Amino acid sequence: xxxxxxxxxxxxxxxxxxxxxxxxxxxxxxxxxxxxxxxxxxxxxxxxxxxxxxxxxxxxxxxxxxxxxxxxxxxxxxxxxxxxxxxxxxxxxxxxxxxxxxxxxxxxxxxxxxxxxxxxxxxxxxxxxxxxxxxxxxxxxxxxxxxxxxxxxxxxxxxxxxxxxxxxxxxxxxxxxxxxxxxxxxxxxxxxxxxxxxxxxxxxxxxxxxxxxxxxxxxxxxxxxxxxxxxxxxxxxxxxxxxxxx
Amino acid sequence: xxxxxxxxxxxxxxxxxxxxxxxxxxxxxxxxxxxxxxxxxxxxxxxxxxxxxxxxxxxxxxxxxxxxxxxxxxxxxxxxxxxxxxxxxxxxxxxxxxxxxxxxxxxxxxxxxxxxxxxxxxxxxxxxxxxxxxxxxxxxxxxxxxxxxxxxxxxxxxxxxxxxxxxxxxxxx
Numbered sequence: 001x002x003x004x005x006x007x008x009x010x011x012x013x014x015x016x017x018x019x020x021x022x023x024x025x026x027x028x029x030x031x032x033x034x035x036x037x038x039x040x041x042x043x044x045x046x047x048x049x050x051x052x053x054x055x056x057x058x059x060x061x062x063x064x065x066x067x068x069x070x071x072x073x074x075x076x077x078x079x080x081x082x083x084x085x086x087x088x089x090x091x092x093x094x095x096x097x098x099x100x101x102x103x104x105x106x107x108x109x110x111x112x113x114x115x116x117x118x119x120x121x122x123x124x125x126x127x128x129x130x131x132x133x134x135x136x137x138x139x140x141x142x143x144x145x146x147x148x149x150x151x152x153x154x155x156x157x158x159x160x161x162x163x164x165x166x167x168x169x170x171x172x173x174x175x176x177x178x179x180x181x182x183x184x185x186x187x188x189x190x191x192x193x194x195x196x197x198x199x200x201x202x203x204x205x206x207x208x209x210x211x212x213x214x215x216x217x218x219x220x221x222x223x224x225x226x227x228x229x230x231x232x233x234x235x236x237x238x239x240x241x242x243x244x245x246x
Numbered sequence: 247x248x249x250x251x252x253x254x255x256x257x258x259x260x261x262x263x264x265x266x267x268x269x270x271x272x273x274x275x276x277x278x279x280x281x282x283x284x285x286x287x288x289x290x291x292x293x294x295x296x297x298x299x300x301x302x303x304x305x306x307x308x309x310x311x312x313x314x315x316x317x318x319x320x321x322x323x324x325x326x327x328x329x330x331x332x333x334x335x336x337x338x339x340x341x342x343x344x345x346x347x348x349x350x351x352x353x354x355x356x357x358x359x360x361x362x363x364x365x366x367x368x369x370x371x372x373x374x375x376x377x378x379x380x381x382x383x384x385x386x387x388x389x390x391x392x393x394x395x396x397x398x399x400x401x402x403x404x405x406x407x408x409x410x411x412x413x414x415x416x417x418x419x
Contacts, residue, residue: 058324080328
């Protein structure tokens with residue numbers, strides 16, 4: 001169990017961006033361990049580096065130094081094929097802007113990753129229908145993204161992220177473009193998937209509603225982890241925060 | 247769309263030159279040898295130049311259409327698409343556009359010259375053109391059209407496919 005306890009580990013993760021003649025340090029020695037089946041939120045103000053961290057964990061960008069381990073495999077050691085395989089099978093992505101393919105229907109969008117994984121078409125479609133039903137869109141299989149509301153589009157994106165039964169779902173501001181109520185529904189849906197399917201969820205967000213469902217919250221500021229809190233520690237403080245908001 | 251327009255015009259021109267050649271073969275009064283070779287050379291250069299210009303035009307419009315879809319490409323890469331898959335996707339699309347546009351371009355170019363020939367020389371000359379010759383020209387025109395579109399697409403497609411997904415996703419149009 002011990003070897004397998006952490007799905008994601010980052011070690012001294014640094015990322016620098018070069019802006020003209022200035023070097024911008026977006027991540028500065030981030031050390032983060034994520035347990036299997038955990039629901040973890042990365043919180044911080046905009047520009048704090050949470051999206052950068054998200055991109056590093058997802059293998060969408062390469063760190064300047066330090067390393068990311070997914071299931072104890074160092075991502076820097078993987079070649080393009082293996083990286084694509086990892087992105088395809090192990091990680092599911094959810095974006096703030098949904099990023100559905102506009103010319104495809106909901107079902108085609110969800111089956112797309114199964115095509116990349118080499119699943120037979122029939123099986124992929126079956127899976128797609130099952131997943132869309134799971135996220136509550138069983139009636140809208142053949143609608144294009146432009147015919148769906150924001151919340152529905154995000155549900156399609158969640159179904160798509162689950163298409164190849166990933167171990168990890170990475171969500172970058174999944175509720176950023178949604179209104180309060182729809183955002184809450186999406187969060188509850190993610191939590192449900194986390195509990196029922198045991199998938200690890202890592203989400204970068206500044207939506208305080210996320211705290212409710214997270215097992216741990218990682219506060220990040222200026223590219224460094226400020227503090228990591230277990231849910232039990234913050235439950236009391238959520239009340240304070242909500243009180244403060246009103 | 248611009249891609250289709252470019253290849254359409256290029257192939258229309260190619261078809262018209264080819265068809266002119268065909269009609270000349272069947273003219274009762276043949277030009278003397280030297281003049282014919284000169285004319286053939288001249289039209290060959292014209293065709294090559296026009297196709298080069300149209301290839302550059304297609305590259306440019308393909309570059310645009312690839313740039314427009316950086317976000318889609320990034321998304322597909324996130325979902326586990328290999329670089330080669332994305333290149334294939336664009337090449338396939340280019341080929342379909344190329345084939346359709348060259349077919350239409352050939353139809354327009356050929357029928358224009360055919361009708362002109364009919365008007366100036368009459369059916370006696372035009373009627374001698376064999377159907378196989380016409381089909382052969384159509385084949386050549388479509389092959390050239392599809393080939394040029396694919397050539398023009400390779401560079402932008404490869405460039406787009408090799409981008410790290412994070413950068414592709416961040417791209418704002």
